[in-house]
Amino acid sequence: MKKGKLLVFSAPSGSGKTTIVRHLLAQKELNLEFSISATSRAKRGEEIEGKDYYFLDTKSFKNKIKNDDFLEWEEVYRDNFYGTLKSEIERIWALGKNVIFDIDVSGGLRIKRNYPEKTLAIFVKPPSIDELKIRLKKRKTESEDKINMRVAKASAELATAPLFDEIVVNEILDDALTEAYNLVDTFINQNDNCE
Numbered sequence: 001m002k003k004g005k006l007l008v009f010s011a012p013s014g015s016g017k018t019t020i021v022r023h024l025l026a027q028k029e030l031n032l033e034f035s036i037s038a039t040s041r042a043k044r045g046e047e048i049e050g051k052d053y054y055f056l057d058t059k060s061f062k063n064k065i066k067n068d069d070f071l072e073w074e075e076v077y078r079d080n081f082y083g084t085l086k087s088e089i090e091r092i093w094a095l096g097k098n099v100i101f102d103i104d105v106s107g108g109l110r111i112k113r114n115y116p117e118k119t120l121a122i123f124v125k126p127p128s129i130d131e132l133k134i135r136l137k138k139r140k141t142e143s144e145d146k147i148n149m150r151v152a153k154a155s156a157e158l159a160t161a162p163l164f165d166e167i168v169v170n171e172i173l174d175d176a177l178t179e180a181y182n183l184v185d186t187f188i189n190q191n192d193n194c195e
């Protein structure tokens, strides 16, 4: 089985990384498949089980941690666990595809550490913390409290940006999409003699 490349997109919540990831997934020539994470958080809005996430209760999530089923996992927010199942990467590699991740910064860096040669880790940066707050409010999916929690976390996350292979500033969306496309296209077409 030829194992595809790993494209990690990490960013503070509300930076627009999900929009970028969706755009890249629509570019068929990149041969990307989305890594569906497992989470213990509640379903939001129109989300679909097995498409956006594998929704698990906290007990099942913790059992999978015990069984060493995760490549990486994090308690991203209090009592909200998120993780990448090893079986998910295997599923995508078996399809002959490259894996694209939309995960938090610690998880992203862990994947890079596990597969240093196969992974391109991209940090998506919002133009500013104020702009991030405006975007989260516009999304209207979370309470004021949850928004404040996400904004507080964002400052710490921004400090990790230099640890990533590349930083894309999402100020003008079209420019960010083009930049992300070019980075991914170049990386997946590079010869690799790594496993």
Ligand code: 5GP
Pocket (backbone or CB within 6 Å): 011, 012, 013, 037, 038, 041, 072, 073, 074, 076, 082, 083, 084, 102, 103, 104, 105, 106, 107, 108
């Ligand atoms: P949300 O609740 O907005 O869907 O996601 C919250 C945060 O969890 C986002 O930063 C998202 O990228 C991150 N996340 C989603 N899946 C995973 C995962 O599998 N592992 C880790 N470490 N973070 C994840």
